[in-house]
Amino acid sequence: MSLPRALDGIRVVDFSWVRAGPWATRWLGALGAEIIKIEWPENERGRLPSSTTPQDVEVNLNTSGNFNDTNVNKRSLSLNVRSPKGLDIVKRLIALSDIVIENFSSRVLQKWGLGYEELCKVKPDIVYVSMSGYGHTGRNHHYTTFGPVAQAVSGLTFISGLPDKPPAGWGWSYMDDTGGMYGAMCALTGLYHRNMTGQGQHIDQAQMVSSVPLNGPALLDFTVNGRGARRDGYPPGNRAHWPGTPLVNNYRGPTVAPHNAYRTHPGDYNDWCVIVCHSDQEWQRFVQVMGQPAWATSPKFATLAGRLQHQVEMDEGIEAWSMTLGKYELTEKCQAAGVRALPVQRSADRVEHDPQLRHRQMYLELEHPALGVRKIQNAPFKLSETPAFNHLPSPLIGQHTREIVEGLLGVSHEELLAGYADGTFWPTTRKRLPYMEEMLQ
Amino acid sequence: MTATQTLSGPLAGLRILELADEKGQFCGKLMGDLGADVIKIEPPGGEATRHVGPFLDNSPHPERSLSFWHYNTSKRGITLNLETADGRHLFWRLAASADVILETFPPGYLPSLGLDYDSLGAQNPGLIMCSLTPFGQTGPWRDYMTADLLHMAAGGQMASCGYDEVDAPGAPPIAPGGGNAWHIGCHFAYMAIMAALVYRTVTGRGQYIDASIHEACALTTEAAIPNYIYRHEVVRRQTGRHHAPGPTPRTQFRSKDGKYVTALVSGRLNPRYIKDLAALLDSYGMAGDLTDPKYQEPKVIEAHRDHIIEELVANFIASLPAEEVYHAAQERGFTWGAVRAPEELLDDAHLHDRGFWKSVEHPELGRSFVYPGEAAIYNGSPWYISRRAPLIGEHNQDIFCVELGLSPQELTMLAESRVI
Numbered sequence: 001m002s003l004p005r006a007l008d009g010i011r012v013v014d015f016s017w018v019r020a021g022p023w024a025t026r027w028l029g030a031l032g033a034e035i036i037k038i039e040w041p042e043n044e045r046g047r048l049p050s051s052t053t054p055q056d057v058e059v060n061l062n063t064s065g066n067f068n069d070t071n072v073n074k075r076s077l078s079l080n081v082r083s084p085k086g087l088d089i090v091k092r093l094i095a096l097s098d099i100v101i102e103n104f105s106s107r108v109l110q111k112w113g114l115g116y117e118e119l120c121k122v123k124p125d126i127v128y129v130s131m132s133g134y135g136h137t138g139r140n141h142h143y144t145t146f147g148p149v150a151q152a153v154s155g156l157t158f159i160s161g162l163p164d165k166p167p168a169g170w171g172w173s174y175m176d177d178t179g180g181m182y183g184a185m186c187a188l189t190g191l192y193h194r195n196m197t198g199q200g201q202h203i204d205q206a207q208m209v210s211s212v213p214l215n216g217p218a219l220l221d222f223t224v225n226g227r228g229a230r231r232d233g234y235p236p237g238n239r240a241h242w243p244g245t246p247l248v249n250n251y252r253g254p255t256v257a258p259h260n261a262y263r264t265h266p267g268d269y270n271d272w273c274v275i276v277c278h279s280d281q282e283w284q285r286f287v288q289v290m291g292q293p294a295w296a297t298s299p300k301f302a303t304l305a306g307r308l309q310h311q312v313e314m315d316e317g318i319e320a321w322s323m324t325l326g327k328y329e330l331t332e333k334c335q336a337a338g339v340r341a342l343p344v345q346r347s348a349d350r351v352e353h354d355p356q357l358r359h360r361q362m363y364l365e366l367e368h369p370a371l372g373v374r375k376i377q378n379a380p381f382k383l384s385e386t387p388a389f390n391h392l393p394s395p396l397i398g399q400h401t402r403e404i405v406e407g408l409l410g411v412s413h414e415e416l417l418a419g420y421a422d423g424t425f426w427p428t429t430r431k432r433l434p435y436m437e438e439m440l441q
Numbered sequence: 442m443t444a445t446q447t448l449s450g451p452l453a454g455l456r457i458l459e460l461a462d463e464k465g466q467f468c469g470k471l472m473g474d475l476g477a478d479v480i481k482i483e484p485p486g487g488e489a490t491r492h493v494g495p496f497l498d499n500s501p502h503p504e505r506s507l508s509f510w511h512y513n514t515s516k517r518g519i520t521l522n523l524e525t526a527d528g529r530h531l532f533w534r535l536a537a538s539a540d541v542i543l544e545t546f547p548p549g550y551l552p553s554l555g556l557d558y559d560s561l562g563a564q565n566p567g568l569i570m571c572s573l574t575p576f577g578q579t580g581p582w583r584d585y586m587t588a589d590l591l592h593m594a595a596g597g598q599m600a601s602c603g604y605d606e607v608d609a610p611g612a613p614p615i616a617p618g619g620g621n622a623w624h625i626g627c628h629f630a631y632m633a634i635m636a637a638l639v640y641r642t643v644t645g646r647g648q649y650i651d652a653s654i655h656e657a658c659a660l661t662t663e664a665a666i667p668n669y670i671y672r673h674e675v676v677r678r679q680t681g682r683h684h685a686p687g688p689t690p691r692t693q694f695r696s697k698d699g700k701y702v703t704a705l706v707s708g709r710l711n712p713r714y715i716k717d718l719a720a721l722l723d724s725y726g727m728a729g730d731l732t733d734p735k736y737q738e739p740k741v742i743e744a745h746r747d748h749i750i751e752e753l754v755a756n757f758i759a760s761l762p763a764e765e766v767y768h769a770a771q772e773r774g775f776t777w778g779a780v781r782a783p784e785e786l787l788d789d790a791h792l793h794d795r796g797f798w799k800s801v802e803h804p805e806l807g808r809s810f811v812y813p814g815e816a817a818i819y820n821g822s823p824w825y826i827s828r829r830a831p832l833i834g835e836h837n838q839d840i841f842c843v844e845l846g847l848s849p850q851e852l853t854m855l856a857e858s859r860v861i
Contacts, residue, residue, distance in 0.1 A: 004640075004644075006636035006637060006639055006640040007636060007639060007640075009643075010639075019663070027632060031636045051664075051668075052664055052667045052668055052671045052672060053671065053672075054671050054672060055672060065667040065668075065670060065671025065672070066663075066664045066667040066668075066671075068667070068671075069666070069667045069670070116820075134791060135795060135818065136818075137794065137795055137818070138791040138792070138794035138795040139790055139791050139794050140771065140790075140791035141791075143771040143791075144771070144774070144776045145776060145778070146705060146776055147663075148681075148682060148683070148692065148703050148705065148778075149703055149705070149776050149777065149778035150778070151703075152701075152702075152703035152778040152779060152780040152781070153767070153778040153779060153781060154781070154786065155781050155782060155783035155785070155786055156617070156619070157681060157703065157780050158780055158781060158782045158783065159617060159618040159619050159783070160602055160615055160616075160617030160618060161604075161615060162604075162609060162612060162615070165604065165608060165609050165612075166608055166680055166681060166693055166695070166701060167680075167681050167693070167701060167780055168602055168603050168604055168612075168615040168617075168678075168680060168681060169602070169617075169680075169681040169682065169693070169703075169780075170598075170601075170602055170617055171601030171602040171603070171676070171678055171679065171682075171683060171684035172601055172662055172663035172664065172665065172683055172684055173663055173683070174617075174621075174661070174663075176663060177660075177661045177662075177663055178624070178625075178628065178661075181628035181629070181632065182628070182816055182817060184632050185471070185628065185631050185632055185635065186817050186819075188632060188635035188636060188638075188639060189451045189452065189475060189635055189819075190451065190819070191635075191639050192451065192452070192635055192638050192639050192642065193451035193452075193821070193822050195639060195642035195643070196454070196642060197822075199821055199822075200821070201819055201820050201821030201822060202819075202820045202821075203817050203818070203819050203820070204817060204818040204819075204820070205816065205817035206795075206816075206817065209792065209795065209797060209815075209816060209817075210816035210817065212786055212792070212797070212813050212816075213511075213813040213814075213816060214619055214621065214624055215619055215783040215786075215813070216508075216511030216512065216812075216813055217495065217507050217508040217511050217619075217620075218619070218783040218784070219511075219783050219784070219786065219787075219812075219813050220495075220507040220508075220510060220511050220810065220812065221495045221507055222783065222784035222787065223787065223810055223811040223812070224497055224507055224810050225495060225497070225498065225499065225507075227495070228782055228783075228784035229782045229783050229784060230782040230784070235618050236618075237613070237615060238590060238599075238613060238615065238616050248495065249493070249494035249495040249508075250618060251495075251508070251618055251619055251620065252589050252590070252618045252619060252620050253463065253493060253588065253589055253620060254492070254493055254494075255494065259588075259590060260613075261590075261594070261599065261613040261614060261616075263613075269677070270600050270614070270675075272594070272599070272613060272614055273594070274590045274591055274593075274594040274599070274616070276588040276590055276591060278588070335582075335585045335586065338586065339586070340586045340587060340588050340591055341591070342585070342587070342591040342592075342594050342595040343594060343595060344594045344595075344599045344600055344614050345594065345595050345596070345597055345600060345659075346597065346600040346665075346669075346675050346676075347597060347600070347662070347665045347666050347668065347669035347675055347676065348669050348673075348675055349597075349600075350597055350659050350666065351666065351669055351670065354595070354659070355580070355581045355582065356576050356577075356580045356581060356582035356583075356655060357655070357656065357659055359579065359580035359581060360576075360577055360579070360580055360653065360656060362656055362659060363670075371671070374670055374671065375670050377659075377660050377666060378656075379629075379633075379656075380626075380629050380652060380653050380654075380655075380656030380657040380659075380660055381571075381629055381630065381632075381633040381650055381651065381652035381653070381656075382577070382650065382651040382652075383633060383636065383637060383648055383649075383650050384558075384648045384649040384650070384651075385637075385640070385646060385648035386636070386637070386640050386648065388633075388636070
């Protein structure tokens with residue numbers, strides 16, 4: 001592709017692992033930055049354990065499917081930064097770089113001699129993004145998170161579920177995805193500021209803290225009105241209001257009905273559609289789509305107040321109709337008539353059936369040396385002059401050590417060999433992988 | 442004003458024109474809180490998002506929507522009717538010196554008014570324009586109508602969230618609350634706009650961004666898509682924990698105060714962990730037989746997995762308030778957390794230490810209210826809320842008279858003819 005990319009010429013030294021940090025740098029890579037992933041197999045987490053290796057492929061450091069999708073657009077340098085020689089090499093690399101990103105627990109890199117103040121000595125305008133669980137300041141800075149814990153502690157888990165049931169929460173590490181977003185957003189913001197002012201800075205992004213503003217209206221309802229979310233009828237599942245409970249805004253948007261998920265034909269695990277009517281007019285259009293069944297034409301459903309009051313009966317009527325249609329057929333009928341409806345889509349639906357995602361080329365293929373040709377998730381935005389795209393599969397561990405150390409830093413081949421012999425570039429106790437042997441020829 | 446506020450935010454000097462409803466207002470807030478001069482352009486009478494509750498003192502009014510307050514901090518506000526020639530002329534003048542236009546209208550609406558990127562960009566080559574829409578500017582679903590709930594369905598969030606059959610028989614897939622489809626779209630839009638701004642610092646050139654909320658949501662389900670692509674496995678929903686192709690042990694336990702604790706135990710059950718776990722439980726006299734040396738054998742641990750999780754851990758958590766379990770466990774290195782309702786965050790000492798809560802003045806009410814603050818601390822250019830959300834047309838005079846040079850009489854005339 002001949003078009004330029006937004007971050008051409010930007011180099012990122014990426015100490016991140018597991019999910020949130022790598023998800024951040026993946027996008028910087030898609031935008032054109034050169035991402036150098038610093039790895040060490042002895043304390044690697046992200047490649048292993050792997051539950052996404054294809055059934056017919058051996059599980060090892062280079063075969064996690066989730067790792068592949070999370071780490072496209074990067075190169076890998078295997079380096080023991082906790083050895084004096086490794087520390088020297090990574091500092092030389094940082095001196096040639098624009099951004100450092102790490103998602104260790106707070107202050108770990110400081111202990112290794114790679115804190116912000118130290119790195120300013122080798123690169124005064126470095127943009128240094130720390131992505132930790134709780135941040136680098138505050139009494140709980142040493143606490144640790146995974147996505148589910150950040151979600152629990154910040155209030156995000158609580159707002160998902162049915163009333164009088166345990167929280168349903170989020171079925172994945174939403175705050176690893178979203179923490180990754182904030183990491184990338186902070187890096188880009190810091191980079192913009194550096195380009196405008198010449199000043200770098202340290203950005204202390206915390207997964208648990210970043211979650212909190214996502215509950216803004218609920219928090220203000222408490223700080224302004226004194227009303228908490230621990231109350232009857234909250235959270236109201238997929239509804240805007242739970243029948244028979246006090247009528248209070250649910251912090252998702254306007255209080256309307258219908259606003260729910262309904263089973264569709266043939267009634268399997270993911271055969272559901274959601275339908276929402278924002279106005280009486282939308283309701284009347286929906287009644288037309290349903291073929292004007294007698295129950296729906298009753299005046300008691302003609303007003304929002306009536307639909308909220310008789311929500312249970314209305315939802316039963318809607319589901320009797322929705323069960324007669326497949327979820328895509330229902331969606332098309334409703335949308336053609338100006339009624340808000342979309343199918344619940346599982347992963348297979350999105351990858352194989354969603355006509356919009358296909359049209360927008362959401363899943364394009366890339367070849368990975370160990371996993372073969374695979375679909376990779378694409379950017380959800382199209383920049384007219386500098387399109388973001390996935391251009392490299394995820395790296396094999398240590399795959400690019402030679403080209404980075406010799407090519408970029410000008411280290412001699414003899415020094416590279418010595419570094420492999422003394423455990424700087426690969427643990428001496430661990431068998432080298434075949435591509436490393438080739439690298440050392 | 443605190444010491445940090447004497448520094449400008451990282452986006453200081455940028456002028457953003459925001460034409461956004463619920464889909465894009467959070468992106469504008471992020472830019473405003475980070476120092477950009479965000480001008481929110483609303484239709485005369487105010488944006489529809491002002492009618493979303495809850496409201497101050499439960500009294501519905503376009504100046505009292507707490508949702509609008511939260512999502513529109515650090516912005517200035519003007520009114521402008523783009524469907525009038527005068528309105529378009531004024532917008533054209535504002536666009537001439539703007540850095541970014543963020544808009545969430547249905548695809549084709551602004552071009553139908555002659556306000557397409559090619560025309561606006563011709564007079565301002567550095568202009569960046571981001572259209573953040575439900576499905577993007579092209580494709581078979583382009584004109585479909587949406588809502589947060591619809592995006593959570595089609596994006597895959599619902600297919601991953603819900604209940605074990607035993608907890609809620611026949612429960613539907615659940616869409617988490619809070620309007621997160623809009624957050625997800627705004628995070629990606631912010632990223633795209635910042636990338637375009639960085640590119641502009643090098644080349645001086647702006648560009649057009651077509652961002653899709655559906656695509657952003659479809660990306661935001663972690664391993665669900667890789668599970669399918671690499672193993673053809675489709676995940677199932679489980680109460681309060683990760684989706685998975687097959688059932689996994691529970692991680693959410695009821696505490697003594699009727700709340701819940703998220704304790705990720707299974708998958709970590711090795712001798713070292715058992716030792717630490719026994720010490721934690723023992724400090725409350727709840728270790729049971731876990732201090733028995735037999736638990737230093739991996740096979741024994743595996744054989745007693747249900748006993749450890751369903752009895753020892755569950756009973757321990759059931760004996761204490763959620764907050765106490767959370768802090769006691771974290772202090773000993775366990776990645777556990779209390780499941781808190783949003784309002785319980787106000788008591789979080791760690792957030793207070795970080796200066797997270799901000800008092801925001803509402804001078805027209807003679808009151809100040811506490812708002813959630815910054816997601817990250819920038820040590821060289823702070824992220825902070827510079828002002829409350831604008832009142833309807835609050836800055837019409839500043840922008841139209843002071844900046845564009847209209848006379849007070851002209852402003853009156855524009856108001857009378859519903860242009861502003």
